[in-house]
Amino acid sequence: MNSKFSKKYTYLAYILLAPSVIIVGVFLIYPSLQSLYLSFYRTTPFGNRVIFTGFQNFTRLLTSDAYWNSLGRSLTFTAITVFLAISISLLLAVLTNKNIRGAKIYKTLMIWPFAFSFAFAGTIWGVLLHPNVGVMSYYIEFITGFEFNWINNGTAAFILLIIASTWRMIGYNVIFFIAALQNVSPSLLEAAEIDGANNFTKFWRITFPLISPITFFLLIMNTLQVFFLTFGIVDVLTQGGPARATDIVTYKLFRDAFLSMRTGYASAQSIILFVIVAGITIFQFRYAGEKVFYQ
């Protein structure tokens, strides 16, 4: 790109960038630095004084069973959900992308969960699997004898979160996978077929490498969305329970910040979340730079 507007318009570039830069600075960067600052302080119970406490918030967090419980549950939950959401969506997208009748209808009926928020998705599945009113929990018990009760049973509540979040993410992933699959050139696949490749080889040797950039993009997006947005399901349905089984990190952070008003302690949790997000981002740039975006 060599042709540009002349230098006398440089001022205009600054004016055009200013709104974005100011908003990021004021509402994102400045508060993030404040989080770091607050994480070294403790607010007195009436909120009128802050006391410098060094790393005390962090040492208390990292020696707290409740926090490790939250962290462990969040990471397990996210890993399982993202794995399910990506693999199921890929399978569905590959099958729907074939030249079959009604492909459009199938596609539409697969992607609509994306319009639902996590809170809404959780509410629907919460009712489907509700121990008193849910048709699914009724038939699960009728067929297997196993009572699926997310109100009293922590494991059931945890599984409910996974199901509702996976369902929501499938709607998001399928649409991007189908778009990526439509960009795979049919001539490549035909050439492979002439060379005697079967469907399985064609998929793993040709299609999958070609759609790996979008797979990687979805992997990152899914991880961040599931990790942060499942808050909605927890707040609407389980409030962290039963027995802290769904007390994911974002929910614990919310409780400490806005219900117990422990702003320093909550800010330290924010900083730990930042470390996790920064790790994912660095992984993204490193891995994406070398292996995936090779087109």
Added chain:
Amino acid sequence: MSNFRFHNIFLHIFLIIAVFIISFPILYAFMVSTLDMNQVYSSPPKVRFGDNMIENYTDAWNQSNMGRLLFNSAFISIVTALGKIVLSISAAFAFVYFGDFKGKNIFFIIILITHMLPLPIRIVPTYQLMDKLNWLDTYYALTIPFFASATGVLLFRQFYLTIPESLLEASLIDGITPLRFMWSILVPLSKNNIVALFTIEFIWVWNQYLWPLVTTNSAKVRVVQIGLKMLIPSDAQPEWNVVMAALIMGVIPPLIVYLTLQKSLVEGFALQQDK
């Protein structure tokens, strides 16, 4: 080719089952929203439509003040999506068409950094900032802090980099000014990307939960997501039929936006994929 049809039948059966599993929850939510309370709590649970639909929807509408909720959610979603589009196009334009100017790379990094700072990382200080600005419980808190978009800037920047230089050259010969070029040439060309970003951001803002939960309090700015939560008491038996009626009403706007604009969504983002 002999087993071609045979394969297809299996494929259809598999897809029908998959589509049924994915869509059944929505159908079920709709069914529950038409039952009366006895039917909701009957055993075995009813999987059919009832005749209490009008009553449930009226109840849901009145109890949750649904008219206001829908207006608020629609208002903040549209304003935020448009804000992001305007700011993203301006920034992308500045990055692509003005050569190297001082601070360009730093500004680029500053905008990209938004990806690394999701709300929970800065929620306490951002809340305190809203308090200081007197923005708590107002539309300001729900819109302005979200106007910047790394996704949007990347999307438009990527697209502008693919536009042939000859376009600008020809326009420069005609003596075009930068703003004129942006408004009359780039914006019309960016139609697909604009619609794609609008769709994604409208749904994103409509479905935001944590931020409205902590910054809003009164019915005048309450959004659909929080309105639904308020229909589900944690200490009593919820009226699930009314809850589902509210849920169906609350999902119709993003569903319409999504299903009507999804083609552009794919095209807008697929263009970026090509590069």
